[in-house]
Amino acid sequence: MMWITALVSGIALGSFYALITMGFALIFGVTHAFNLAHGDLLVLAGYVAYWLWKAWDVSLVLAFPIAVVAMLFTLLVLQRLFSLLREPLELNSIIMSFGLAILLQNGMLFSFSGDYRLIPAPILTRGIHLDGLSVSYGQLTLVILSLIAIGLLHLVLHHTYLGKGLRATIQDREGAALAGINVRAMGVVAFSIGAVCIGLAGPLYGAIYYLYPTAGLQATLLAVTITIFAGVGRIGGLLLGGWVLGLAESAAVILLGSSWRELVSAVILMVLLVLRPQGILGREQG
Amino acid sequence: MLAWRAATVSCLLMLCIWGPALSASPIKIGDIHPLTGRLAKHGIESHQGVMIAVAEVNEAGGLLGRQVELASRDDQSLPEVAISRAEELCAREKVLGFTGGYEDSLVGAVSEVARKHRVPFVASASLQKELVLHANPYFFRVASLQGFVEPLCDFLTNRLRPERLVILHAATPGATEFAADLRDCLKSRGTETRFLEKFRPGTPDFTPLIARLATLPADVIVSGGFFPDHLLFLRQLKEQRVNLKGYIGPWGIAYESFLREMGEDAEHLFGTSAWNPGITLPGTEAASQAFIERCRRLFHQEPSSTTMHGYTAARALLAAIEEVLRRNEPLTGAAIRQALSGLDLLLPMERLSFDERGDPRAYRHVVVQVQGGRFVVVYPPERASGSVVYPAPPRSQRP
Numbered sequence: 249m250m251w252i253t254a255l256v257s258g259i260a261l262g263s264f265y266a267l268i269t270m271g272f273a274l275i276f277g278v279t280h281a282f283n284l285a286h287g288d289l290l291v292l293a294g295y296v297a298y299w300l301w302k303a304w305d306v307s308l309v310l311a312f313p314i315a316v317v318a319m320l321f322t323l324l325v326l327q328r329l330f331s332l333l334r335e336p337l338e339l340n341s342i343i344m345s346f347g348l349a350i351l352l353q354n355g356m357l358f359s360f361s362g363d364y365r366l367i368p369a370p371i372l373t374r375g376i377h378l379d380g381l382s383v384s385y386g387q388l389t390l391v392i393l394s395l396i397a398i399g400l401l402h403l404v405l406h407h408t409y410l411g412k413g414l415r416a417t418i419q420d421r422e423g424a425a426l427a428g429i430n431v432r433a434m435g436v437v438a439f440s441i442g443a444v445c446i447g448l449a450g451p452l453y454g455a456i457y458y459l460y461p462t463a464g465l466q467a468t469l470l471a472v473t474i475t476i477f478a479g480v481g482r483i484g485g486l487l488l489g490g491w492v493l494g495l496a497e498s499a500a501v502i503l504l505g506s507s508w509r510e511l512v513s514a515v516i517l518m519v520l521l522v523l524r525p526q527g528i529l530g531r532e533q534g
Numbered sequence: 535m536l537a538w539r540a541a542t543v544s545c546l547l548m549l550c551i552w553g554p555a556l557s558a559s560p561i562k563i564g565d566i567h568p569l570t571g572r573l574a575k576h577g578i579e580s581h582q583g584v585m586i587a588v589a590e591v592n593e594a595g596g597l598l599g600r601q602v603e604l605a606s607r608d609d610q611s612l613p614e615v616a617i618s619r620a621e622e623l624c625a626r627e628k629v630l631g632f633t634g635g636y637e638d639s640l641v642g643a644v645s646e647v648a649r650k651h652r653v654p655f656v657a658s659a660s661l662q663k664e665l666v667l668h669a670n671p672y673f674f675r676v677a678s679l680q681g682f683v684e685p686l687c688d689f690l691t692n693r694l695r696p697e698r699l700v701i702l703h704a705a706t707p708g709a710t711e712f713a714a715d716l717r718d719c720l721k722s723r724g725t726e727t728r729f730l731e732k733f734r735p736g737t738p739d740f741t742p743l744i745a746r747l748a749t750l751p752a753d754v755i756v757s758g759g760f761f762p763d764h765l766l767f768l769r770q771l772k773e774q775r776v777n778l779k780g781y782i783g784p785w786g787i788a789y790e791s792f793l794r795e796m797g798e799d800a801e802h803l804f805g806t807s808a809w810n811p812g813i814t815l816p817g818t819e820a821a822s823q824a825f826i827e828r829c830r831r832l833f834h835q836e837p838s839s840t841t842m843h844g845y846t847a848a849r850a851l852l853a854a855i856e857e858v859l860r861r862n863e864p865l866t867g868a869a870i871r872q873a874l875s876g877l878d879l880l881l882p883m884e885r886l887s888f889d890e891r892g893d894p895r896a897y898r899h900v901v902v903q904v905q906g907g908r909f910v911v912v913y914p915p916e917r918a919s920g921s922v923v924y925p926a927p928p929r930s931q932r933p
Contacts, residue, residue, distance in 0.1 A: 250745045257741035362575030364762045366795050384773040462572045501742035506733040
């Protein structure tokens with residue numbers, strides 16, 4: 249039973265990782281903007297949901313669309329800022345988003361204090377209990393929501409003209425531009441889809457995990473790790489990458505102890521970077 | 535000759551004019567806290583405690599008539615920043631002493647700056663034993679690890695007597711030492727620890743660890759994690775329907791904000807506290823109430839145990855400076871350090887005096903349990919305000 253619990257936990261945790269990562273991976277893939285404030289934006293979305301609950305008793309379910317709208321507005325402003333940057337875009341975006349991250353952290357510290365906040369969602373702590381195995385609705389929500397989100401993103405990317413444009417931009421920006429694709433517009437679309445992902449993941453982060461102003465750093469690191477793990481631009485690999493990491497961490501806790509958790513993840517990531525630098529699902533070039 | 539006389543008269547005149555002003559010049563002390571970054575919550579609370587102590591002294595007319603000026607610095611929860619801020623306070627601001635610090639990585643770094651500049655540093659929150667092993671005469675602290683270990687060891691062996699005890703702890707120096715010391719103390723009294731494990735603070739998922747604990751099965755868990763770790767761990771224990779006879783969190787549980795976030799799920803949990811608004815050292819009730827009211831007036835909020843730690847550290851430093859002034863000695867780092875060594879101060883959190891290493895002699899927590907949404911002191915018996923509820927009722931029997 250211990251192993252089944254670890255399996256469920258690893259899948260749920262991996263799904264959570266994938267949800268956190270989706271927005272970052274898509275924006276980075278399409279625009280090459282390395283958004284170090286990604287985690288802070290996610291925490292901000294969580295605080296929006298927390299504030300809605302605290303001020304007007306708005307439930308988590310109703311908070312999702314409002315957080316999505318708030319993030320759409322914020323991310324479009326961010327996209328505008330990034331579009332003003334000159335080459336090298338990756339480096340300049342790191343510097344700008346680092347400054348933004350500090351700004352957001354201090355803003356949240358000022359607005360919400362340094363206290364740890366939980367968005368109450370009692371339903372998420374209940375669950376299904378079968379012969380010693382417990383699966384919480386929180387874990388189920390993570391798995392289902394990540395499957396739906398990845399599935400929808402996959403549909404958009406692979407079965408629409410817009411998706412073709414996005415994929416072409418991910419693969420080769422200059423080539424896409426030469427083929428007549430408006431890569432600037434693709435950037436706006438990527439930021440918009442990224443905002444939806446962040447608006448969904450943020451409130452969930454506050455309900456499943458907890459919020460505090462500097463929590464975003466950990467989320468950003470996770471997003472960067474899983475994006476590398478999946479292969480840059482490989483949206484489909486995000487869920488698989490998240491699951492591999494989640495399962496590896498759970499297995500490490502059972503077999504070796506809690507203190508080995510991060511070490512095992514780090515070793516897997518390093519091995520992967522050496523053996524498969526194109527990511528889990530990536531194809532070798534040439 | 536005439537010039538010499540003129541110079542002498544000028545000097546005398548200047549002394550007459552500036553002398554009283556010099557003697558009444560403000561006393562400058564410093565404080566360094568993590569006001570931003572990952573430790574901001576605790577740093578801000580401790581910093582508020584320091585400000586309360588300074589306000590208290592100034593409202594009472596200052597230190598022998600001299601007002602106290604506070605130079606505050608934010609270390610951003612980063613040791614390297616803490617060092618530069620401490621240098622700034624000692625070298626540029628020329629403070630007579632300073633206080634603050636949260637977490638040993640910050641305190642340790644700052645204590646070495648204090649030694650270098652020979653400026654006394656009274657840490658408000660520090661536990662790691664190694665920090666006082668290097669004979670730093672300018673380092674003092676108002677908390678110590680034994681203040682947690684001894685009462686918990688007594689409580690577990692005398693009152694709970696668990697059969698399958700588990701100790702978990704965050705992978706920080708203080709928490710690691712705490713877990714090892716508690717295990718050793720329990721062992722010396724015939725109580726075996728069945729499982730001891732560390733985890734990284736901020737771990738996102740405790741479920742696999744809980745699955746391992748369920749195979750023992752554990753009946754009492756002592757978790758040397760911090761506030762957010764308890765939030766997540768306890769919620770996942772509930773999700774996994776693990777029933778424990780007792781759960782003890784020496785850090786992070788005995789806070790009003792913890793009760794606010796956990797709600798009914800906090801019921802029957804054990805924590806430890808050196809002070810909180812309902813728990814004060816006998817004989818200090820009036821001082822404790824004055825502290826609470828001053829905190830409400832200045833910051834419009836209730837003080838926490840961390841606020842009291844900041845207050846206690848600042849009070850120690852201010853009392854030592856006052857003692858030097860009273861003796862009519864020059865206000866040097868060495869004289870203030872000497873006064874700190876001989877201090878004996880009754881404060882709401884502890885009767886404060888320092889041993890030869892700078893550790894507090896009488897810092898000791900009480901064990902509290904959440905009962906009916908409030909903290910009840912359950913150990914030691916002489917300070918208990920209620921009885922222990924143990925074992926905790928199974929979840930199925932809770933409302």
